[in-house]
Every structure is written in structure tokens, then in C-alpha cells.
Amino acid sequence: MGSRSFLWSLAKNYFTVGLIGLTISDRYASIVPVRGNSMSPTFNPQTSTFLGSSDDDYVLLEKFCLQKYKFSHGDVVVFSSPSNHKEKLIKRIIGLPGDWIGTHSHDVIKVPEGHCWVEGDNLLSSMDSKSFGPIPLGLINGRVTHIVWPPPRMGGVETRIPVGRFSSN
Amino acid sequence: MRVVKYISEWSSIAKEALSQTFIVAKFLCLLHVTNAYICSPTLVFGPSMLPTLNLSGDVLLAEHVSHRLGKVGPGDVVLVRSPLDPRKIVTKRIVGMEGDRISFSLDPSSTDSCHTIVVPKGHVWIQGDNVYASSDSRHFGPVPYGLIQGKVFCRVWPPYGFGALE
Numbered sequence: 539m540g541s542r543s544f545l546w547s548l549a550k551n552y553f554t555v556g557l558i559g560l561t562i563s564d565r566y567a568s569i570v571p572v573r574g575n576s577m578s579p580t581f582n583p584q585t586s587t588f589l590g591s592s593d594d595d596y597v598l599l600e601k602f603c604l605q606k607y608k609f610s611h612g613d614v615v616v617f618s619s620p621s622n623h624k625e626k627l628i629k630r631i632i633g634l635p636g637d638w639i640g641t642h643s644h645d646v647i648k649v650p651e652g653h654c655w656v657e658g659d660n661l662l663s664s665m666d667s668k669s670f671g672p673i674p675l676g677l678i679n680g681r682v683t684h685i686v687w688p689p690p691r692m693g694g695v696e697t698r699i700p701v702g703r704f705s706s707n
Numbered sequence: 708m709r710v711v712k713y714i715s716e717w718s719s720i721a722k723e724a725l726s727q728t729f730i731v732a733k734f735l736c737l738l739h740v741t742n743a744y745i746c747s748p749t750l751v752f753g754p755s756m757l758p759t760l761n762l763s764g765d766v767l768l769a770e771h772v773s774h775r776l777g778k779v780g781p782g783d784v785v786l787v788r789s790p791l792d793p794r795k796i797v798t799k800r801i802v803g804m805e806g807d808r809i810s811f812s813l814d815p816s817s818t819d820s821c822h823t824i825v826v827p828k829g830h831v832w833i834q835g836d837n838v839y840a841s842s843d844s845r846h847f848g849p850v851p852y853g854l855i856q857g858k859v860f861c862r863v864w865p866p867y868g869f870g871a872l873e
Contacts, residue, residue: 554733557733557736557737557740558732558733558736560736560740560744561735561736561740564739564743565739606794607793607794617853618851618853619829619851620829620830620851620853621827621830621851622828623829623853623855650791650847651792652791652792652793653790673851674790674793674850674854676788676790676793676854677853678793
């Protein structure tokens with residue numbers, strides 16, 4: 539009988555911890571790994587090997603920005619890919635609604651209402667708005683504020699605004 | 708001696724308060740998880756879904772399981788985060804999934820001109836039931852699947868409209 543009550547209390551504790559953890563990760567903050575080198579040199583600066591998941595960066599994702607959906611230029615955000623909702627991408631916001639963005643194919647487009655223009659820091663290998671266009675702000679899952687792992691690279695993520703990429707009016 | 712008694716009294720009160728706070732926090736967490744992952748009530752109003760839903764405001768139950776499993780299909784009424792304003796959630800009906808060919812007319816009251824597009828990968832085509840007064844995919848194009856927040860399955864208010872939504 540003793541082992542059964544022990545199991546019951548263990549299950550109850552696991553349930554509580556899961557509940558609280560899920561709520562915190564949904565509403566306040568969570569920690570996610572960064573895969574791939576599309577945001578290098580900000581994340582994963584060294585060229586990653588095929589099996590090199592050990593040197594992935596882990597970043598802190600804050601969710602307070604989702605209450606108002608207020609973002610600024612240069613924020614790094616995590617969002618679900620518009621072509622595959624199960625895939626999460628991490629990119630930097632270049633343009634906000636109303637901005638004019640110069641794309642690399644020499645045309646200028648206006649970011650529509652409720653959308654944003656996202657690009658990776660690594661201009662060479664990045665699947666971003668250059669291939670799928672502006673994304674709705676509603677796809678954004680959170681804003682990256684800090685790198686938490688590995689220890690030597692711990693620290694804040696600066697919001698870097700590329701010069702001359704957008705003009706707002 | 709009196710100090711010790713005083714401290715022990717206060718510590719027991721503090722312990723009691725802490726445990727009560729913990730119970731409330733646990734309850735709020737349970738509420739959040741239920742709302743976000745299982746099912747939640749939603750108040751909807753507006754003319755865009757008129758024959759199905761009333762103008763003045765209905766309370767619907769939306770479940771949040773099937774869109775995570777990818778089990779929503781054409782004909783389902785879904786809650787979608789509006790692509791024009793991410794703070795707003797709109798209620799529309801899915802008309803086409805990715806790869807479907809959709810024919811629509813932008814303004815059915817005045818012209819008969821018809822456009823045809825193919826819904827791109829990972830997107831859905833949503834429309835209101837009231838084609839005359841609905842801002843939907845005909846205006847802002849197909850929306851990414853990731854914007855779907857839940858699937859409406861039942862109406863709970865007003866009482867005469869209680870029941871499953873077809």
C-alpha cells in the first residue's frame with residue numbers, strides 16, 4: 539500500500555511541475571536551442587558539423603512582447619515558418635508595418651499592415667523574408683533576449699539595426 | 708521567551724499564506740493550460756459569419772487539440788489570429804487547404820469578376836459565411852496555418868442556439 543501512495547504523490551508532483559512549467563514557458567519565458575547557422579555570427583558562430591548538436595546555442599525567449607505585439611527594429615524573434623507551421627525559425631526583424639524595404643533584387647516593397655520583414659544575420663544561408671516575403675506578426679512566438687548556454691558566450695543579445703535597409707514614413 | 712513565541716506564531720502564519728498562494732498559483736496554471744491546450748470559451752460578434760453566428764455576440768467553445776495535430780479541414784470554423792492586427796482573433800470558415808484551387812469574387816454584390824488562385828504550401832484559405840460583409844482571405848490572401856488558434860465545435864450562448872456547429 540505504501541508504494542502505491544508513494545507513486546500517487548510522485549505522479550501528483552510531476553503533474554504540478556509540468557503544469558507550472560508549461561504556464562511559465564507559455565506566458566513568460568522559455569529556453570530554446572538554436573539550430574543551423576542562419577543567424578551566425580550572433581548565434582552558432584562556428585561552422586557546425588552535421589552531428590554537431592553539442593555546440594548549439596541555447597537562448598532565452600521572453601513572451602511578454604506577445605501581449606501587445608510591440609516590436610522594434612533589430613529584435614531577434616522566434617516564429618513559426620509560414621510554409622510549415624511545425625518548423626520554428628529564428629531571425630532578426632528588419633522592417634515593421636509601413637516601412638519600405640529594399641530587397642536584394644533591387645526592388646523596394648512596402649511591409650503591409652500587421653506584418654514584418656525578417657532576415658537572418660548570415661546573408662548567405664538564410665531562409666527568410668527574401669524567400670517567403672513579409673510574415674504576419676501573429677506567427678511570432680517570442681523575442682530572444684539572452685544567450686544562456688554555452689557559458690563563455692553567455693550574455694545579452696544586442697538589437698542591431700542594419701544601416702540603410704529600410705526607410706519609414 | 709515572548710520573542711520566540713512571537714516568531715513562531717508569525718512563521719506559522721507565513722507558512723499558511725505561502726501554501727494558500729501556492730494553491731491559487733496552481734489553480735491559475737491549470738486554468739491557463741486548459742485554456743491554451745484543451746478548450747476555451749470565446750465571445751464572437753460581427754456580421755462576417757452571419758447565417759451561422761449571430762450579429763450580437765455568441766459564446767462559442769473552441770478546442771485547441773486538432774489544429775496542433777493538423778486535423779482541421781475544409782468546412783471547419785476556426786479561430787485565426789488576424790494577419791492585419793495580431794491582437795485580434797477572427798472567426799472564419801476554412802474553405803481550402805494547401806494545394807487547393809480557389810475561385811472567388813472580390814465583391815459579389817457589384818461585379819461577377821472571378822479570380823482563381825492556388826493556395827500555397829502551409830497556408831489555408833479562410834472566408835466568412837457572409838460574403839458581403841467579411842474581411843477575409845479574399846482581401847488579405849491565404850493565411851499561414853500557424854495563425855490558427857483553435858477549432859470551434861460548440862455554441863453555448865444564446866441558449867436556443869446551443870449545440871454543435873456543423
